[in-house]
Amino acid sequence: MNINLIVLGKIKENYFKDAINEYKKMLKSYADLSIFEIMDEPCPENLSDKDMEKVKNVEGEKILSKIKDGAYVIALEIGGKSLDSVAFADKIKDLMIDGHSNITFVIGGSLGLSQEVLSRADYKLSFSKMTFPHKLMRVILMEQIYRAFRIINNHPYHK
Template identity: 35%
Template sequence: MQKITVLCVGKLKEAFYEQAVKEYEKRLSRCCKLELLELPEQRLGDEPSEAEIRQALKKEAALVEQKLSKGGALIAMCIEGQEMSSVALSQKMQQLAARGASQLTFLIGSSFGLDGDLKKKADLRLSMSPMTFPHHLARVMLLEQIYRAYQIEAGTKYHK
């Protein structure tokens, strides 16, 4: 059974997001070994400078690096990443597994994004849309798409 880690910078605060995450955790438990990891987001003032943002992203990246598994595939969620259909994501996950990536780590950055060096290390940079979403909603959307990818692979009626 494939291991999926969703590594998030920032904590869920709203109960409705937590409920949605729990629902997809339950669904995914039948498809994969799911691990959700939350790392603290660096606190910045209301109008941080570019230098302060870069420094915060570097600190967050250092924490992320400590949690990355060796030998797995890293998928960085970022707005400039590649957009894919649900079917294409399912196929990509299957391809990565066929190449020996028994673990996939999906990385969601903080509200300021991800450090550039982390993005360079990613096996895939993935974008859900050119639109901007709250990071907490992006987590729910990502979990739903991972679940959908497994349902596509299994040939169920979930994906119409």
């Protein structure tokens, strides 16, 4: 099983890096994990709606260029479907049963994802109606992927 994360921005804080590396290490026994960091576009706070769309489109092109052919794409989207951890594990298990050996998760930047990326997504997943910084979301996503594999393999996990 190959799990790819396509994410905007580079993480500089060691506490986020440490958490990501810890989950990456723990996931090794379940899946091959690759993280593709894409440089986010400058985004001043006073952008017009038109300029925001331009930024999302430029970022979207970069994201789409990293998606491998045949990948099942799950976009993290505030308007997506909410799942609990067991349902998320079931989703991943069902994808594996259906022959999807390459799952790609996409985390957008501060403006969200372009319409082209959302259109390419096979599934839109929401972790919450709240907005999280993409650095923290990366850690949360990796923890949930790890938890999903623990559940799939009937290994204990904290409820």
